[in-house]
Amino acid sequence: MKALLPLLAALPLSSFLYLSPSAPAPKYAVADIPAALREGAHAVLRADDEVVTIKSAGRLVHTVHRVVTILDAAGDDFGRHSVGYDALNAVSYLRGAVYDADGRLLHQLRPAEVRDQGMGDTGGSFMTDVRVRYADLRQPQGPYTVEFDYEIVSDNTLFYPDWQPQEEEGLAVQSATLRVNTPTALPLRYQERQLPAGTTVAHTTAGSQETYQWQLANLPAVDDEEVAPPLAYSTPAVVLAPAAFEVQGHKGTAASWQSFGQWNYELNAGRDQLPPATLAKVAALVKDAPDARTRAQRIYSMLQGSTRYISVQLGLGGWQTFPASSVASNGYGDCKALSNYTKALLAAAGVPSYVALVGAGSDRPDLRADFPSSQFNHAVLCVPMAQAGRPDTLWLECTSQTNPFGYMGSFTGNRHALLLTPQGGQVVATPRYGAAENRQVRRVDLFLDAVGGATATARTLRTGQEHDFYSQLLHELGPAEQKKYVTDRLRLPTFTLTKFNLAATPATPTPGVVETLGLSLPGFAVPSGKRVFINANLLSRLPALPAQIGERQAAVWLPRASLHADTVRLHLPAGFRAETLPAAVQFSTDYGTYACQYQSLPDGTVQYTRHLELKRAQMPRTAYAGYLDFRRKISIADKAQVVLLKTES
Structure with a gap:
């Protein structure tokens, strides 16, 4: 042994740890993750091995072994895990461990570190027996790997567990398996969704038991893309359901x-x-x-x-x-x-x-x-x-x-x-709400002065689904909080909100909320020589979207049809007239229609009108380039400027 001491002293600390007889062998080293899975990922699901065992029409057991490597701070949420339970679902155990980047064990989760909290403890209006066991193995810096094992025994077979390993954007999947064991007298009902080509279920029968097994591997991370569908519609999943079930003696069938x-x-x-x-x-x-x-x-x-x-x-x-x-x-x-x-x-x-x-x-x-x-x-x-x-x-x-x-x-x-x-x-x-119901109708009067300042009044009527959030503001927040929320979201360089009010309208034919604003806009349109350049679209500009980086992955989902109609009156100061008005713009696409025009009125004001109707649609990913172009054209038209000319000294 003495002869070994100089050699051991010369080894780095990590080598010494490997030689310690009490230290477990390293596993889940980050270096073992294929480079293609790390690309664009915040975390990698190293293993998701789930087993569902149907014991009877009224009982099932669900066991899970889950290993996730967290690559950066954006993936830290994967470093903690919670398991819910109640009178009909018991947690047999929740175990965990965390490893460093080289796969060496940093910490084994102790029972005392598993928190147990009732859902009613959150302060909501609950009458519930639902509780949560919660473990947090997040580390100050990554990469690191967490491992969780747990088992749930359920006496509520109305719900079978669903399996969708790629549950969030930024999560790659290295390996995932689902195995279901069920008596032949209780045939399994399942639906496969978005499985990769060639993925098939392995179905075997042994005596009175049937086994179904699915496996996924090497799924790159899914980007968080614009106008993408929910992940439920885009990543691989297997959904399970019973034929016969029983809940506290109440038998039924979901066939x-x-x-x-x-x-x-x-x-x-x-x-x-x-x-x-x-x-x-x-x-x-x-x-x-x-x-x-x-x-x-x-x-x-x-x-x-x-x-x-x-x-x-x-x-x-x-x-x-x-x-x-x-x-x-x-x-x-x-x-x-x-x-x-x-x-x-x-x-x-x-x-x-x-x-x-x-x-x-x-x-x-x-x-x-x-x-x-x-x-x-x-x-x-x-x-x-x-x-x-x-x-x-x-x-x-x-x-x-x-x-x-x-x-x-x-x-x-x-x-x-x-x-x-x-x-x-x-x-x-349930009721359908389209562009005829989901409306935003806005009237703005913009009063310009000769030195570049302006004041404005704006009345906006929102109806249908366009009104839903503002109705929530109206009923759940006080006037001061409502005003702050609206002020924080006005995309104007310098302004003071001089008047603010929200009010509900009669619900015929659809409910609405009217927003009334008064604005002071110092330095809004400072003259450049004899000319003043004004963007008449004060409050309704729709920005272009950033160009797609790499190949589009997701389909194009436009979840809501709506109609936005704007009328803006520019009230000119004495000694000014409209010199140049932008040309009218009009186009129609599969994504929606857009039209705007400008005109000088007999009373000396300039009127700008804008009509944008967005369609509700689901399209293939190849349609995204067209949608980008649609948004780009709208953004360009929304930025057009009226040129005023000073006619008097």
């Missing part, structure tokens, strides 16, 4: 939308009874209502004025509603309970309706109608009725105290929902 809806309807049947006092209140409220729509509107106003929303996720309570009598007594409920309560109120007023399940969220993918499964996170109410002798359908968002009557908006509009009827589930479309 069809009809059967899945039937299970949900029967789960909530008989929970729509109202107390006598509430029935009497409804009768008095609607006794002189001339038609069903008026009765529904009065009921909706009553709902908004007497209830509030809470989230309920207590075991089966995630699917089974509070009784309507409970909402009537307590004045609160989740989306299911409030929709069921409103359904009961409408029934008491002689207006039939149906609860509908929907995947809500402005950026949430639409229902995959070709794969019956639980794809929902929200419930609304559908009210079929006849209007002026023709079929009509009214939709009600029952969780909001401020939502306009009959308006779905960005949250639940323009998608499909599952109607729950006594005969089972039925896929239907």
Whole structure:
């Protein structure tokens, strides 16, 4: 041993660590990642090995082994992991370790380092048994590698785990596998999405068990590209669903939308009874209502004025509603309970309706109608009725105290929902909002002075989905916060906001918000000799997009149709006239249409009008070059300048 000491002393510290009998052998060295996977990546998924074992119609086990190398600070979020659990889903274990760039173990996660937090601890309005186990292995600097292992035992087989290893932009995938073991008596339902060419499932049967296995490897990172679809539509995935399932003794099947809806309807049947006092209140409220729509509107106003929303996720309570009598007594409920309560109120007023399940969220993918499964996170109410002798359908968002009557908006509009009827589930479309509904109409009066200053008034009406965010500002923030938000986003070099107001408009035919601004613009158009150069498009300029770097990867998704119409009046100072007006511009493409023109009016003002209609569309990635050109042309036209000439000294 003495003879070895000088040699050991001469070795670098890293070599000494390798020779230590207690140190594990290095693994997951960054150098072992192919260069092509590191290119453009913030993190690399080294391994994602998932096993789903179906034990019975009411139980499954999901085990995960996940290894991620974080290459830079933008990938740090992958250095932590959380696993949710509740009364129906138990976490058997959560283990973890972190390694340096050479694959040497830095730290083994200790049980005391795993945080356990209830979802209700976040301060939201929750009634939930959902908790989270959370581990954080982030390091001060990269690259480094984290490894997590965990297992979930679920007694809620309504949900099978989905598998989409490439879950975020900037994440490359070196290796990922999914294996599903299921009894032959419980055949697996699955849907493959966006799998690379040649990727096939390996399906084997041994006795009474079937095994399905998928494997992915060497997927380069996906860039965050302009007007790209959600990753759910662009990266490889396998979605799983049961045929037969059981939740706390309630058996059902998801083999069809009809059967899945039937299970949900029967789960909530008989929970729509109202107390006598509430029935009497409804009768008095609607006794002189001339038609069903008026009765529904009065009921909706009553709902908004007497209830509030809470989230309920207590075991089966995630699917089974509070009784309507409970909402009537307590004045609160989740989306299911409030929709069921409103359904009961409408029934008491002689207006039939149906609860509908929907995947809500402005950026949430639409229902995959070709794969019956639980794809929902929200419930609304559908009210079929006849209007002026023709079929009509009214939709009600029952969780909001401020939502306009009959308006779905960005949250639940323009998608499909599952109607729950006594005969089972039925896929239907929620209201569609196009350019006719989603409008922004702006009038600006710009008053110029002789030394280059200006003042302006602007009135902007936003309707439909164009109004949704501003409606949220109106109802959730005070006037000072509203003003600050708008001020921070005005793209003007130097200005003072002298007047500000937001106000809702009557919801006919679609709801809207009117924004009124007063602006002081010092140095807005300083004369250059005898001329003044003015960009008349004060508030509505649409910038060009940066050129595509490298080959476009994603399809082109234009998620919202809209119409923007602007009228700007330039009020000239004494002694000035319009010398040059830009030429009119007009063009039409697959992406939308654009037109603008300028004219001198008899009263000496200059009027600028602009019309931009954007289409809702999904196009192949090859269409992106055309979209870039469309935006470039708009940007050029929006920057055109009016030239004024000083005619008096």
